[in-house]
Amino acid sequence: MFGLANVVASEKTDLGRARAMCRWVYFRLEHDGRQTFKSTDAFDILHAAQAGESVQCVExxxxxxxxxxxxxxxxxxxxxxxxxxxxxxxxxxxALAEAWLPDQGKWVMVDAQADIIPMLGPTPLNAMELQQALQAGRPELTVLNSTRAGARSYFRWVRQYLYYFDTVLDNRYGISKSSTGLMLVPSGAHKPTIFQRTTRIRNMRYTSSAATFYASPVANERIAQSGFGESPVH
Incomplete structure (x- = not known):
């Protein structure tokens, strides 16, 4: 329906495909942080965007x-x-996305709202690596993008959010699946159970292990199948 195969058809690398899809989403959606969109279905979001509706970073x-x-x-x-x-x-x-790029052998952060993939020299970064690079003041930090979004302004803005990271473990589309989440919590930090004072964080498992959070997709699916609830994962 949306010709997604054509979006990445000319790309030769996984990073190139991720970049092309990031750009496609960036130009498909219009951001408005004041809007609340009820559906989490990608097709509903895209159809609403075609009708002129704006969305938040989550979408x-x-x-x-x-x-x-x-x-x-x-x-x-x-x-x-x-x-x-x-x-x-x-x-x-x-909210953004991370993609597992086989030719990089790692998860890579992809922010379609800003059309940005963070880079350390020639290497794309995941969110934890970006956090570490910002803390270390690495001068090689830059961004891969297709627009005029600036690296410095983006990094100044996003670094305030680079403390807790969480995701949904089962991301298959169109089937009944687990809603179990996994949150990476800094060692010794509080495990949050409330978002913005009022919203309960549910079905979340917690870990302070970067190796667990950034395991391959197959390993993460095993975690999703191993149980539910707010029990820690180590």
Whole structure:
């Protein structure tokens, strides 16, 4: 329906395909942080966008993850949360996607709202790696994009959200599936159970292990099948 295969047809690398799909979603959707969209279905979001509706960052991440999975690139929505996620009344998080790129052998952060993939020199980064690079003040930090979005302004803005990371473990489309989430929590930090004072964080498992959170898609699916609830994962 949306010709997704054509979006990535000319790309020779997994990173190129992820970049092309990021750009496609960026130009398909219009952002408005004040809007609330009820459906989490990518087709509903895209059809609403065609009708002129605007969406939040959450919808960008959902559409991008679904589109990447549709063309054979394993992907997941990624929800970034600030350290004060439980007490801040609004703007306590940001949503995007991460894609598993076989030719990189890793998860890579892809932000369709900004049309940005963070890079350290020639290497694409996941969200945790971006957090570490920003903390270290790495001068090689830049972005891969197709628009005029600036690296410095983006990094200044997004770094406030690079504290907690969580995702949904089962991202297959169109089937009954688990809604279990996995959150990466800094060692010794509080495990948040509330988002922006009022919204309960449900069906979440917690880990302080980057190796667990950034395991391959197959390993993450095993975690999803191993149980439910708010039990820690180590």
């Amino acid at each position: 960008y991440g959902l559409v991008l993850a679904t589109a990447l999975n549709a063309v054979g690139i394993r992907a997941r929505p990624l929800y970034l949360k600030a350290a004060n996620v439980q007490t801040k009344a609004s703007a306590a998080g940001h």
